[in-house]
Amino acid sequence: xxxxxxxxxxxxxxxxxxxxxxxxxxxxxxxxxxxxxxxxxxxxxxxxxxxxxxxxxxxxxxxxxxxxxxxxxxxxxxxxxxxxxxxxxxxxxxxxxxxxxxxxxxxxxxxxxxxxxxxxxxxxxxxxxxxxxxxxxxxxxxxxxxxxxxxxxxxxxxxxxxxxxxxxxxxxxxxxxxxxxxxxxxxxxxxxxxxxxxxxxxxxxxxxxxxxxxxxxxxxxxxxxxxxxxxxxxxxxxxxxxxxxxxxxxxxxxxxxxxxxxxxxxxxxxxxxxxxxxxxxxxxxxxxxxxxxxxxxxxxxxxxxxxxxxxxxxxxxxxxxxxxxxxxxxxxxxxxxxxxxxxxxxxxxxxxxxxxxxxxxxxxxx
Amino acid sequence: xxxxxxxxxxxxxxxxxxxxxxxxxxxxxxxxxxxxxxxxxxxxxxxxxxxxxxxxxxxxxxxxxxxxxxxxxxxxxxxxxxxxxxxxxxxxxxxxxxxxxxxxxxxxxxxxxxxxxxxxxxxxxxxxxxxxxxxxxxxxxxxxxxxxxxxxxxxxxxxxxxxxxxxxxxxxxxxxxxxxxxxxxxxxxxxxxxxxxxxxxxxxxxxxxxxxxxxxxxxxxxxxxxxxxxxxxxxxxxxxxxxxxxxxxxxxxxxxxxxxxxxxxxxxxxxxxxxxxxxxxxxxxxxxxxxxxxxxxxxxxxxxxxxxxxxxxxxxxxxxxxxxxxxxxxxxxxxxxxxxxxxxxxxxxxxxxxxxxxxxxxxxxxxxxxxxxxxxxxxxxxxxxxxxxxxxxxxxxxxxxxxxxxxxxxxxxxxxxxxxxxx
Numbered sequence: 054x055x056x057x058x059x060x061x062x063x064x065x066x067x068x069x070x071x072x073x074x075x076x077x078x079x080x081x082x083x084x085x086x087x088x089x090x091x092x093x094x095x096x097x098x099x100x101x102x103x104x105x106x107x108x109x110x111x112x113x114x115x116x117x118x119x120x121x122x123x124x125x126x127x128x129x130x131x132x133x134x135x136x137x138x139x140x141x142x143x144x145x146x147x148x149x150x151x152x153x154x155x156x157x158x159x160x161x162x163x164x165x166x167x168x169x170x171x172x173x174x175x176x177x178x179x180x181x182x183x184x185x186x187x188x189x190x191x192x193x194x195x196x197x198x199x200x201x202x203x204x205x206x207x208x209x210x211x212x213x214x215x216x217x218x219x220x221x222x223x224x225x226x227x228x229x230x231x232x233x234x235x236x237x238x239x240x241x242x243x244x245x246x247x248x249x250x251x252x253x254x255x256x257x258x259x260x261x262x263x264x265x266x267x268x269x270x271x272x273x274x275x276x277x278x279x280x281x282x283x284x285x286x287x288x289x290x291x292x293x294x295x296x297x298x299x300x301x302x303x304x305x306x307x308x309x310x311x312x313x314x315x316x317x318x319x320x321x322x323x324x325x326x327x328x329x330x331x332x333x334x335x336x337x338x339x340x341x342x343x344x345x346x347x348x349x350x351x352x353x354x355x356x357x358x359x360x361x362x363x364x365x366x367x368x369x370x371x372x373x374x375x376x377x378x379x380x381x382x383x384x385x386x387x388x389x390x391x392x393x394x395x396x397x398x399x400x401x402x403x404x405x406x407x408x409x410x411x412x413x414x415x416x417x418x419x
Numbered sequence: 420x421x422x423x424x425x426x427x428x429x430x431x432x433x434x435x436x437x438x439x440x441x442x443x444x445x446x447x448x449x450x451x452x453x454x455x456x457x458x459x460x461x462x463x464x465x466x467x468x469x470x471x472x473x474x475x476x477x478x479x480x481x482x483x484x485x486x487x488x489x490x491x492x493x494x495x496x497x498x499x500x501x502x503x504x505x506x507x508x509x510x511x512x513x514x515x516x517x518x519x520x521x522x523x524x525x526x527x528x529x530x531x532x533x534x535x536x537x538x539x540x541x542x543x544x545x546x547x548x549x550x551x552x553x554x555x556x557x558x559x560x561x562x563x564x565x566x567x568x569x570x571x572x573x574x575x576x577x578x579x580x581x582x583x584x585x586x587x588x589x590x591x592x593x594x595x596x597x598x599x600x601x602x603x604x605x606x607x608x609x610x611x612x613x614x615x616x617x618x619x620x621x622x623x624x625x626x627x628x629x630x631x632x633x634x635x636x637x638x639x640x641x642x643x644x645x646x647x648x649x650x651x652x653x654x655x656x657x658x659x660x661x662x663x664x665x666x667x668x669x670x671x672x673x674x675x676x677x678x679x680x681x682x683x684x685x686x687x688x689x690x691x692x693x694x695x696x697x698x699x700x701x702x703x704x705x706x707x708x709x710x711x712x713x714x715x716x717x718x719x720x721x722x723x724x725x726x727x728x729x730x731x732x733x734x735x736x737x738x739x740x741x742x743x744x745x746x747x748x749x750x751x752x753x754x755x756x757x758x759x760x761x762x763x764x765x766x767x768x769x770x771x772x773x774x775x776x777x778x779x780x781x782x783x784x785x786x787x788x789x790x791x792x793x794x795x796x797x798x799x800x801x802x803x804x805x806x807x808x809x810x811x812x813x814x815x816x817x818x819x820x821x822x823x824x825x826x827x828x829x830x831x832x833x834x835x836x837x838x839x840x841x842x
Contacts, residue, residue, distance in 0.1 A: 113740055133743040134752075146741035150759045159755070160745035211746065 062086035062122070063247050064110065064215065069119035071105050079105050081271040083119070087249065089214070092241050094250045094258040097268030098294070104219060106268075107251045111217055112136050123215065134163075139208030139246075141218040145200045147192035153179070153203050154188035160211040178210040181240070198229045205237065209244065218250045222257065234260045255295050259283065267291050283342075288329055289416045292340035299346070299385050301339040302418065305330050313415050315339055319381035323357055325413035336418045343374075343386040345412035348404055355407030361385065362403050373398070379406065477819075480812035483589035485535035486581065489528040490519040494585040502579045502605075513561040513572070520547070520554040538807060539591060539601070540580045546571040576603035592813035617797065617814060624794040625821075627712060628776035632723075634716040635772050636765065639723035643764070646724075647731035661724050669718065673785045676714040680705040680786075706788030714786050719775055723768040730764030766833040774822055794818055 064087035071080040080102040087093050095103035108114040110121060112133030120127050128136055147156050157175040166174075179185050182202035192200055201221060208216050218237075222230045238261045241248050252258055258265045259279040267274045267282065267290070275282060275291045286292035293300065303315040303323065313327035315337055323339060330337045350358060361377035372388050375398065379385040387406060389398070398404065431439065487494045492515035500508045523529030529551045536543035546569055557564055566573040580603060584591070594601055598615040601607050609615070642661070646654045664672060679685045682701050690696040704710055734757065742752035780795035787796065794814060801811035 111740075111744055113743075133740070134746050134748055136744075137746070138744060140741065140744035142737045142741055144735060144737060146735065146737040148738060148741075148756055148760075159742070159747070163745065163747045163751055207745065217744075 061088065063089040063091075063124055064249065065120075065122040066106070066110075067120045067122065069106070069109065069116045069121060071102070071109060071114065072117045078117075079271055080109075083271075083273065085266060085273070085276065087247060089247055090245045092238070092248045092250065092261060092263045094252060094262040094265045095268055096252055096255060096258040096265050096294075098253060101268035102271040103251050103253075103266075103268040107217055107219055107249060110249060111138055111140055137211075137213050137215075139211065139213040139216040141204045141208045141216065141221040143220045143223050145192070145204040145221075145224075147200055147203055147207070149192055151191075152188065153184065153190050153192065153195070156192065156203060157188075157207050157210050160207065164211065174210055178206040181209070182206045182236075197225050198233060201225060201233055202236070205240065209240070209246070213246070215247045215249070218248065220252050221250075222252075222254075230254075230257070231260075237261060259295070267294060269294070285328075286340060286414065286416070289338045289340065289419045292414065292416060293419070297343050297386060299339075299341040299343060300419075301341070301380065301382055301385075302336060303339065305333050305335055305337045305415070307333060312410060313337075315415055317380045317382075321359060321380045323380075323413065324410040325415040326411060328414045329416045331417070337415045338418050340414045340416055341408060341412060343388040346385075346387045346406055346408045348375075348387060348389055348398075348406055350405065350407035354409075356410050357413065358405060358407035360403050361387070361406045363398060363400050366398055366400060377404075377406070476808075476812050477816055478812075479808050480592050480816050481588045481590070482809070483535075483584060483587055483591075485532045486585045487587055489523055489532040490516070490581075490585070492516070493519050493581065497578070497582045497585060500578070500582065502582050505575065507562070507573065507575055508578055510560055510562050513565055514559060516565070516572075517554050517557055517561050520551040524551040524554065536580060536584060538595070538810070539584060540577065540603075542571065543577065543580065546577065579603045579605075589809075592809040593817075595810055596813040596817055617794070620792065620797055621794050621817065621821075623708075623792075624777055627708060627791075627793070628773050630712055631715050631719060631776045632769050632773045634712070635720050635723035636769060638716070639720055639727055639768065640761075640765075643724050643727035643731050646728050647734070648736065658728075661721055664718065665721055669781060670785075672718055673714055673782050676710070676717070676786060677705060680710055680713065705786050706791070708787070708791040710786040710788065711783045711791035711793070714782050715776060715779060718782060719772045722771045722775060726767040726771060727761065727764040730767070731761055734760050763833065766829065770826065770829045774826070777822060778818060 064085070066083045066085045069080060069083040070078055072078050083102075083106055085093070095106060097103045105114060109116050110123075112128070112131065116129060120129055122128065123136065123138075147153075148159065151159065154175050157178050158171050161171040161174060175188065176185070179188055182205060184199060184202055184206070187195065187199065187203075192203065195203065204221065208218075221237075222233050225233060234257055237248075241261075250258075250261065259282075262279055264276060264278050265282050266276045269290050274294075275287050277285070282291065283296050286295065289300065292298045301315075301317060301323065303317040306314045306316050306322065308314075308327045308330065311327050312324060313330060315323050315325060317323060325339050347355060359379055361379040363375060364378055364383055365376040367374040367376075370391070372390050375387045375389055376383070377385045377387055493512065496512040496515040497508060500512060520529060523532065529547060530544075533544040533547035536547065550565065550569055550572070553568055562572075571577050583601070583605070591601060594607055596617050598610050598618045599607055600610055646657055646661070649657065677684070681687070682703065682705075684705070686704065687696065687701045691698050691701065696702060704713065738756050738760070739752050742756040743749065747755065777793075778795055779793055780799055783791055783793040784796050784799070787793070795818070798811045798814045798818070801807045801814070
């Protein structure tokens with residue numbers, strides 16, 4: 054039983070815990086199976102344990118408890134240099150005293166590879182990241198994006214089955230970061246390597262990953278593909294952390310067939326999907342995406358209809374971001390597409406708004 | 420400059436260009452004047468208390484006023500005498516000598532000229548001072564009488580020395596500093612083996628400084644590595660221990676090494692007590708080269724650790740991790756990745772320790788005994804005891820040239836390297 058599970062999962066965290074001081078657990082009971090070829094992202098705020106988990110996988114930190122398996126073999130007692138894992142670091146960690154080609158040759162040289170084969174592989178890796186003519190440069194002579202590509206090429210050049218990336222795009226500016234996201238994604242698709250990627254940038258995670266593990270407080274809050282994570286968050290932290298979110302708190306009144314009603318402090322009743330609630334009479338937080346709220350809903354389109362008072366309108370080109378006071382909650386955000394001309398979108402004006410109970414999720418309290 | 424040209428897209432007319440250049444110069448000049456004012460007090464202080472005394476001291480290594488100043492008549496008379504002629508100077512020269520001796524004795528200046536000549540040829544002092552005492556009573560003709568008073572005046576070599584040293588500048592201090600001598604015939608040759616002192620001492624100073632530098636590197640590198648890899652708070656605490664010697668008097672530190680290392684000292688006592696060493700054959704670890712090396716290694720260690728630490732602090736730990744993740748063993752990762760990046764620290768620390776060591780004086784003087792003396796001690800001896808300042812200055816110039824040469828070599832080898840690391 055145990056055998057079949059570990060042969061399926063290429064990387065496997067089994068009940069892993071980590072504490073630095075013997076008092077506080079930075080990682081509490083981590084269990085993940087990563088199949089071969091997957092792009093898994095560990096996403097979370099700083100201090101959530103994601104980087105620690107990655108460092109344990111790389112071998113630079115030891116797990117206080119539990120086992121980490123690589124290809125069915127426990128690697129708890131395997132030194133980092135024997136794990137055969139490629140790694141891309143946050144600041145690239147390109148060796149400044151070596152040229153780009155020497156940097157790429159480093160992992161091959163320590164494996165005692167022949168001279169001609171090293172040269173061949175280095176050139177192939179440089180071509181892969183489109184830096185064919187940069188072999189003789191020093192890392193300091195390259196731009197941030199080029200350094201980033203060299204770092205990726207260096208992690209791939211010895212053909213490891215697993216690549217770890219620790220916030221590799223953190224130091225790049227926005228445009229370059231988006232471009233590199235696609236490049237890394239394409240390299241992953243082309244080579245079929247397994248990637249474990251750490252970031253605190255949710256859009257980066259959504260763009261690149263097959264699955265995302267959302268970390269908070271040393272625990273995986275939700276492990277799911279990007280769409281599911283965004284569309285179907287299972288707790289308030291994930292709903293709040295991924296994308297923009299309207300949250301309304303109220304008391305659970307009733308629940309039946311997966312649909313519940315929640316009474317807001319201002320007295321209104323909201324119907325929502327019952328996802329992760331406590332007992333009736335306890336508090337629950339409703340999660341609702343701004344783009345799922347309709348302004349001037351057509352009769353029968355929404356089963357939750359209220360009146361909102363416009364507090365602020367921000368023009369963003371393709372859409373308007375409207376902050377409203379709804380049911381006594383004045384941080385309620387509605388995204389209005391720019392195509393239709395809505396009346397009453399003046400600050401201080403009121404407008405009917407509504408949403409479907411299928412788009413509103415009743416979750417735990419934060 | 421570049422921003423300007425880009426903004427104007429090269430469309431500046433020559434007039435505008437000229438104005439821009441002059442404006443720039445004016446604004447820069449104001450900055451330069453301001454900078455000069457800020458450094459002026461220190462600059463003046465250094466010029467007065469440091470540069471000018473050193474320059475005067477160095478000048479003494481070629482300055483040679485004693486004979487020409489205190490024996491002016493003899494100097495003038497000897498100018499026309501041919502030293503290679505194998506004939507003694509004429510009667511006029513002897514008369515000039517007597518005149519100089521009489522005046523010199525009255526003014527108490529003849530001793531200075533005599534001392535100066537004695538550096539070149541022993542017994543010159545007694546020849547001059549002895550004759551000077553009787554010179555006042557002499558009547559011309561002088562030549563025969565002087566030779567009668569002291570046979571030395573009949574020795575043509577003595578006259579050659581006087582003539583040679585009557586010039587206002589001399590190379591004889593340098594010749595002495597290189598363990599050489601000038602024969603009366605004017606030939607320069609090495610001193611006999613058993614009289615050579617300075618070259619051997621200079622060589623010993625250099626190699627002992629090299630040993631001390633290597634030892635501080637060997638001891639300091641791991642400590643710096645530890646300090647650089649520890650968390651800031653712990654590193655700062657440990658740094659106090661490294662800096663502690665700085666806050667203790669050099670004399671106290673050197674004296675404590677005497678207490679530890681001497682024949683009846685702590686270490687020997689312990690060795691004897693454990694039976695590792697016989698009471699009769701206690702180790703001599705001080706008042707020799709060993710003592711100098713031990714004490715100076717300890718004293719100069721912080722000068723190695725500090726530059727090493729400051730360079731190592733800037734090497735991110737991710738480099739070593741990257742090397743490990745790429746498959747390098749800890750040893751390979753260290754040799755191929757960490758060590759090359761710490762080279763600027765090694766070279767800076769090594770040059771600092773070496774240059775400090777090569778000119779060291781107090782510690783070798785206290786614990787060096789006979790075999791652990793440095794060239795600095797010899798310079799001090801000639802400054803304070805033998806009062807041969809010219810020779811002290813010449814030795815100083817030799818040492819200074821050596822240090823500057825080594826520094827030039829250093830900046831050629833590592834200057835470019837440092838720049839690369841900075842960029």
